[in-house]
Amino acid sequence: MQETALEPYARLPRPYRDHHILASTVDAFGRALWLLTPGVPEEPPYDAVVVTVEGGRYSATELSAVAVRYPRVDALPDGGFVVAAARSRPSERQVQVFDALGRESWDFRVGDAVEHLLADESGALWVGYFDEGIFGDDPLSWPGLRRWGMDGEPLWRHDRADGGEISDCYALNVHRTHAWACTYHHFALLEVRPGKRTVVRTNPVRAAKALAVHGERITFFGGYGDDHDRLVSCELLGSEVKPLVTGRLTRSDGARVGRRRVVGRGPRIYVQEEPYTDWAVLDISP
Template sequence: MGDGIRTDRAWSLPKADLLAGRRALWWTAGPDGELAVMLVHRRRLRRSGTKGWVGSRPRPPFDALLVTVTDQGERRVALPALQNAPTHLALLPDRRLLLVVSRSFKEATTGSWQRNATVLDPSGKLLDTFCIGDDITALTTDPGGRIWTVYGDEGIYGDNPVSWKGMAGWDSAGRAVWSPEGRLPALPLGGWTAATEGEDVWLAWYPGGSPGTVLTRITPSTGETANLLSPVRNPDGLAVRGNRAVLTVRDHNRRSVEVVRAELEGTDWTVTDRRRLRTPGRVVLHCGQGRDGVLWLRAGHTWLRIRA
């Protein structure tokens, strides 16, 4: 990749798991630099029309295995009889696990919105459930345990009012703690990806009627919000460290991705390097997450780290 863009292989699904029939589905990069991947046996999976691992959905109830990878090694926890297949997986303080289904529909009998977020303790025991909006396209958690969501157009223009503003911040009990009202240059039409940098949260989204992509930086302790035009349209992954950023744009279901590095000068990003990276596996939806200047990129059963 040259001097401007550095990559390394963080983890690959062991061959023993593949031979045992386990498949890697949802995953997340945690606030402390850990990687968490949920495995499900292939016998429980059915295919949708979407290519790649995102098109594999288990039939509930299903058993899963959570693998957490740190510098000290792997930790494995069995999660039996899960009732809902999540779209997003995230980590919370005290090794709690957050499982989120992107869609939430109104119950016909009660008129209330389905609880699409589930919190489990480190052993897999249910702790809490709540609703955090409909049509969640990107999600991350920060070191303080807050949950950050970005919504798609079906949520923004749908019936659930908490999705109407395009993005939101929540505490780990599902209470709203941040709203973008009055802080954005335009109404979001949909979201792309999310990242954290220390306390700060970065959300990538696109406004209606504009050809560009906006990167919104939020400082939760002060509520300060900055909006910057992204150097890349429609990024799948973003990581920021200081005035440097690295972004990726996938060739869907192909073994390559465009990697762009940029530097912030005032309020403008300047692209300093742009390369096409050949990946060890196919790159599909939900392929990138950013943590403290490190962009985690999933390519098939392998995870790469790209540093800003």
């Protein structure tokens, strides 16, 4: 089976290696982020720091009074940050927006059971939900995939009549101001561009957890069981996804990829394995 190796991308700076990692991601501009506390935080609110790594250099921004448990984090184009809880009740503060100085600007809700939260280049938030939210009692989560303004304004929601039913948003790729998603249970590939009708393509690749898109090429990563490191290169043919080559994605040293986080951004899939101090990348654009 063909193997493709990840390339090292970004590393948590040494002064922060003894901190507790709450969340980590790669933003719309390719910057690696870590949300950290000196130790395991007590009950919210707590103070935290966002460490940003870009081109081998890093900066740190202190955040005051983070009010969410088990957070997601991303950066905004104005220099601020968004921190959001994956699980929440309607009465709870779920999403906090911080300015470039680490001060909270406002808070709002996006719904329960957040699987993916990715800010695009405009600062809008794309949120994909897992099944407990889609079939739960929070109507904000029912569409399965939504786009929100950074101030909490609802900008777009998936329409079943337009793009079919979403039972779980398995994979999400956000690039510039549009998104690609692979959803359960048919694993259709959705192409969403604001102001345009959703493009739905049939897709035989099952259970991918990340995807990368470049022109008419698309690559899926992940799957069930022993296919957790499967890599499937495909081409887009009208309303269909056609698989071309199936292989495995490996670490840079050739070993199999283990437990990890993944982020899809345009032609790149970023992979972060435990203990979550390093990001690696697969770029399908070369």
